[in-house]
Amino acid sequence: MTETAGDDPPVDRAPIFKAPIFKDGEADGRYTPEWFANRALIYGVLILWAFICLFPIYWTISTSFKIAPDVMKGNMLPWYDYDPAWLGWRSLGLSPDTIGSESTVREEFFKRFVNSTITALASSTLAVLLGSLAAYGLSRFDYRWAWMKNDDISFFFLSQLILPPVVLALPILVLYRELGLLDTRIGLILLYTLSVLPIVIWIMRDQFAGIPTELEEAAMVDGLGAWGAFFTIILPIALPGMVAAFILSLVLTWNEYFFAALLTSTHANTLPVMVASQTGSQGISWWSMAALSTAAILPLIVIGVFLERFIIKGMAAGAVK
Amino acid sequence: MSNSAHLHVVTSDNIGPARIRLGKGLIWGSAALLGLVALAQTSTSFGWFDFGFTSWRPTLYAFCLWATALCWAQVLIRGEHGKRALFVLPAALFVISLTVFPLLFGLIIAFSSWNLSSPDGRQFNDVQNLVQMWNDPFYWNAMGNMVWYVLAIIVEYAIAFGLALLLNAQISARKFFRVAFLLPLMLSPVAVSWMVGKSMLEARFGPIARLARFLGWEDPSFFSSPIMAKLTIMIMDAWTFIPFMMIMLLAGLQAIPKELTEASRVDGATGWRSFWEVTFPLMLPVSITAVMIRIIFKLKLADIVINVTSGGPGGATDTVTSFIFREYRERSNVGYGTMLAMVYLVLIVIFMTILMKLAARYARPRT
Numbered sequence: 168m169t170e171t172a173g174d175d176p177p178v179d180r181a182p183i184f185k186a187p188i189f190k191d192g193e194a195d196g197r198y199t200p201e202w203f204a205n206r207a208l209i210y211g212v213l214i215l216w217a218f219i220c221l222f223p224i225y226w227t228i229s230t231s232f233k234i235a236p237d238v239m240k241g242n243m244l245p246w247y248d249y250d251p252a253w254l255g256w257r258s259l260g261l262s263p264d265t266i267g268s269e270s271t272v273r274e275e276f277f278k279r280f281v282n283s284t285i286t287a288l289a290s291s292t293l294a295v296l297l298g299s300l301a302a303y304g305l306s307r308f309d310y311r312w313a314w315m316k317n318d319d320i321s322f323f324f325l326s327q328l329i330l331p332p333v334v335l336a337l338p339i340l341v342l343y344r345e346l347g348l349l350d351t352r353i354g355l356i357l358l359y360t361l362s363v364l365p366i367v368i369w370i371m372r373d374q375f376a377g378i379p380t381e382l383e384e385a386a387m388v389d390g391l392g393a394w395g396a397f398f399t400i401i402l403p404i405a406l407p408g409m410v411a412a413f414i415l416s417l418v419l420t421w422n423e424y425f426f427a428a429l430l431t432s433t434h435a436n437t438l439p440v441m442v443a444s445q446t447g448s449q450g451i452s453w454w455s456m457a458a459l460s461t462a463a464i465l466p467l468i469v470i471g472v473f474l475e476r477f478i479i480k481g482m483a484a485g486a487v488k
Numbered sequence: 489m490s491n492s493a494h495l496h497v498v499t500s501d502n503i504g505p506a507r508i509r510l511g512k513g514l515i516w517g518s519a520a521l522l523g524l525v526a527l528a529q530t531s532t533s534f535g536w537f538d539f540g541f542t543s544w545r546p547t548l549y550a551f552c553l554w555a556t557a558l559c560w561a562q563v564l565i566r567g568e569h570g571k572r573a574l575f576v577l578p579a580a581l582f583v584i585s586l587t588v589f590p591l592l593f594g595l596i597i598a599f600s601s602w603n604l605s606s607p608d609g610r611q612f613n614d615v616q617n618l619v620q621m622w623n624d625p626f627y628w629n630a631m632g633n634m635v636w637y638v639l640a641i642i643v644e645y646a647i648a649f650g651l652a653l654l655l656n657a658q659i660s661a662r663k664f665f666r667v668a669f670l671l672p673l674m675l676s677p678v679a680v681s682w683m684v685g686k687s688m689l690e691a692r693f694g695p696i697a698r699l700a701r702f703l704g705w706e707d708p709s710f711f712s713s714p715i716m717a718k719l720t721i722m723i724m725d726a727w728t729f730i731p732f733m734m735i736m737l738l739a740g741l742q743a744i745p746k747e748l749t750e751a752s753r754v755d756g757a758t759g760w761r762s763f764w765e766v767t768f769p770l771m772l773p774v775s776i777t778a779v780m781i782r783i784i785f786k787l788k789l790a791d792i793v794i795n796v797t798s799g800g801p802g803g804a805t806d807t808v809t810s811f812i813f814r815e816y817r818e819r820s821n822v823g824y825g826t827m828l829a830m831v832y833l834v835l836i837v838i839f840m841t842i843l844m845k846l847a848a849r850y851a852r853p854r855t
Contacts, residue, residue: 213654217668219727224671226695227683241693297579304575320576327583328781329840331788333809334829335587337822338594341604347543361586364579393572422676424791425809429816439678443795453687460679471674475667478674482732483739 224468230457231255238453255454259462276441276462283421283437286352290359291416295409297360298367303397303405305368306375307383321372328365332425340429352435358426363416370415373484374408375401411481414474418467438463503567511564518557522550555581598827604820617827627828630799630806631835633718637789637807640722641782645775647726648733653763655734656741673731677791684724685796711797714804721805724792729785733778740774741767776847783843787836808832 230238232251242249253262260270304310305321315323339358340349348354378401386396424439431440442463445456471478526547559577562570598617602610621627655665672680688694689710700708710720744767752766790809793799799806799814808828816825 209654209657209659212650213659213665216651217665220668220672220731222695223680223683223688223727224675226688227679230687239693241695241698243695297582300575301579304572308572308575310573310576320580324579324583327587329784329787329836330587331809331829331832331836333788333790333812334594334833335590336812337816337826337829338590338597339586341597341602341822342590342593344604345544346548347545357586361583364583368579392568393575397575418674422678424676424678424794425813428794429813439676439791442676442682443678456682457687460682464675464679467674467676468671471671472667475663475670478670479666479735479739482735 224464227457227460227464230453231461233454233457235453255456255458258452258455259458261458261462276459279436279438279441280462282352282435283439286355286359286435286437287417287420289352290356290420291363291413293356293360294363294367294416295371295413298364298412299371299405299409302368302371303375303401306372307380308393321368324368325365327361328369332362336426336429343430350431350434354430355427355435355437358430359420359423362423362426363419366419367412367416370412370481370484371405371408374405378404407477407480408484411477411484414470414477415481418470418478421467503565508565511561514557514561514564515554518550518554522547522554525550551585555585594826594830597823598830600823602821602823604822610823613823617824620824621828621831626803626806626811627808629803630808630811631832633804633806634787634808636718637722637725638783638786640726641779641786644726644730644782645733645779648730648778649737649771649775651730651734652737652741653767655738669734670731672728675728677728678795680724680728681792681795684727685720685792689720711805712801714801717797717801717805721793721797724796725786725789728792729782732785733782736778736781737771737774740771740778744770772850776850780843780847784840 226243229243229245232245232253232255233242233249234252234254237249240249245251253264256262257265258272259276260266260268260273261276265273301324305317310317310320312320335358343349343354348357382400382404383393383396386400387393391399422439423437424443427435427437427440428443431437442456442459445459529544529547555578558581559574562573562577564570566573597610599612599614600610601613601616651669655662655669659665675683688696691697691707691709697708697710709716711717748770749762749766752762757765788809789807790813793805793807793810794813797805799810803811812825812828812832815828816822
C-alpha cells in the first residue's frame with residue numbers, strides 16, 4: 168500500500184463533478200448555479216449522515232443528565248428545555264456529590280472497567296506480538312511444513328477469520344471448565360487474542376510487503392542475524408502499522424460481548440456484560456443506563472477522535488494492493 | 489506476494505551431534521512429561537488412581553512447557569533456519585492449540601448429549617442431535633434469517649460507496665466528517681443496542697418513534713411485526729458497520745490514479761458514465777474484498793440480536809449465533825448446541841469457498 172486513506176488528496180485536485188480541465192475562457196473559471204446546487208447537495212448529504220452518526224451518541228450523553236419527566240417529554244436541548252441533573256451519574260456513584268462517598272455500584276463499575284481494560288490491552292499486545300512476527304516470517308522466508316508452504320500457512324492464519332465464535336464457544340466453555348479457566352481474565356485474553364490475530368496478520372503482512380528486502384540484506388551483510396535485522400531495522404519502519412493493528416484490536420476486544428457473556432460470571436466480567444445485564448433487570452431507569460453506556464463508550468470515542476488516522480490506516484490495509 | 493520478494497541468505501551452521509541430541513531430548517522429554525501428566529490426570533478423572541488433581545491445569549502447564557521446548561529445540565537442531573521458523577511457530581502453535589484442538593474436541597461433543605448442569609456427564613447419542621436439528625424449525629428459521637441479513641449487505645455497500653465518493657470529492661472539513669462517520673464503528677454493539685434499540689426506538693417517547701409519529705405513522709412499533717423487527721436489526725447493524733466498508737472503499741478510491749479519471753473526462757465521460765465505466769470497474773477488487781470481509785462479520789452477528797430482541801418476535805430476528813446462545817442458556821445442553829454450530833461452520837465454509845471462487849473469476853481484470 169503506498170497511499171493511505173488518511174492522507175488528504177492534493178489540493179490542486181479537480182472537483183469530481185463538472186470539472187473544467189482546460190480553462191479556455193472566462194466562462195470556465197466562473198461558478199455556475201449548477202455548481203452551487205451540486206455543492207449544496209453534497210454538503211446536505213454529508214451533514215445528514217454526520218447527524219445520523221452522531222445523534223445516538225448525543226442522545227445517550229444528554230439522557231444521562233436528565234430526570235424522569237425530561238425523558239418522558241423527550242426534551243433534547245440542555246438548559247433550553249431541560250435542566251441538566253446529575254441523576255444518572257449519581258446512581259453510578261460518579262456525580263460530584265457522591266464521588267467522595269462509598270458506592271457499591273461505582274466499585275462494581277470500576278471492577279468491570281479494569282477487567283475490560285486489562286483484557287483488551289493484554290490481548291491486543293499479545294496479538295500484535297505474535298501476529299507481527301508471523302507476518303514478518305511469512306513475508307520474508309520460505310517455510311515448508313508437511314504439505315504446507317508459505318501461502319498455505321498464510322491462508323491457515325487468515326481463514327481463522329471465517330470461523331464464527333459460536334463454533335468455538337461451547338467446546339472452549341467445556342475445556343475452560345476442566346482447566347479452571349472459566350471466569351478468569353487469562354481465559355478471555357487467550358480467546359480475544361485468537362479472535363484478532365487474523366486481522367493483525369492481515370494488516371502486518373501488508374506492511375512488511377511494502378518494506379524492501381534490500382534493507383535486511385544490507386543489515387545481514389553487516390553481520391546481523393534474522394532477528395537482529397528484524398528488531399533494529401524493520402521494527403521501527405513497521406511501527407505505524409503495528410500501532411494501527413493494535414488500536415483496531417483494542418476496539419474489537421473492548422467491545423466483545425459474546426465470549427465474555429458466555430465465559431464469565433462474577434470475577435472477570437467486562438463492561439459490555441455489565442451494560443447488558445443492566446438492560447435486563449431495570450429497563451426504565453433511563454438516566455442510569457445512559458450514564459453507564461456513556462462511560463462504556465467514552466474511552467473508544469476518545470480513541471476514535473484522536474487516533475482516527477491509525478484506525479483508518481489499519482482498515483485500509485489490504486484494500487489496496 | 490511474489491517469491492522474488494523473499495529474503496535469500498546462505499548460512500553455514502556448525503551444529504554438532506551433541507547439540508542435535510540435546511534438542512531432540514528437549515522435545516521428547518517435555519512431550520513425555522506432557523503425556524505422563526495427562527495420563528495421571530485421566531486416571532484421576534476416571535477414578536482409577538487418585539493423584540489429587542482438582543483441575544486439568546497441570547496438563548495445561550505441561551503443554552506450555554512442551555511448546556516452549558519445541559520452539560527452543562528448533563534453534564538447537566536447525567540453527568539459523570530454526571531461528572527463522574521461530575517467527576511463525578509461536579503464532580501457529582497458539583492458533584492450533586486454541587482452534588484445531590477445541591474443534592476436534594467439539595466434534596466429540598457434537599455427537600453426544602451433555603447437559604452441563606446434570607450430574608450424568610457426557611453420553612454418546614449417535615446421530616440424535618442431527619435428527620433433532622433436522623426437525624428443529626427454529627434453527628432453519630435462523631438460517632433463513634441469515635440469508636436476509638447477508639442480502640442486506642448490498643444496500644449497505646451502496647450507501648458506503650456513496651459516502652466514500654462524497655468523502656473523496658473536494659470538500660472542506662473532511663477530517664470532521666471522517667471522524668464523525670467512523671464513530672459508530674467504535675461503539676460496542678451492546679451499548680448500541682441499548683442506546684438505539686432500547687431507548688431511541690422506545691415506542692412511547694424515543695426520539696425516533698416521535699419522529700415517526702410526526703411523519704404520520706400512527707402507532708410506531710419497531711419490534712412487533714416480524715418484517716419490521718428484522719429491518720430494524722438490519723438498520724442498526726448497518727449503522728455500526730457502514731463506516732467499515734466506507735473506509736476500505738475510500739482507500740480504494742484514493743489509490744485510483746488521477747490521470748485515469750482525467751483522461752476519461754477529456755474523452756467526454758461525465759457523471760454517471762464516468763462512474764460506471766471508469767471508477768466502478770477500477771474499484772471492483774477493493775469492493776469484493778470489502779464485501780467479503782463484511783459478509784464474514786455479518787455471519788457472526790449476534791450481540792445486537794441477543795440484547796435487543798433476543799430473537800423475537802417468534803424468532804423473526806434470530807441469527808444462528810444468537811439462537812445457539814439462547815439454546816445453551818435455556819437448556820445448558822452443550823452437545824446439541826455444538827452440533828448446530830458445527831453444521832453452521834460447514835455451511836459457511838462451503839458458502840465462502842463458492843463465493844471466493846466466483847469472486848476470483850469476476851475480479852480478474854478484463855482485457
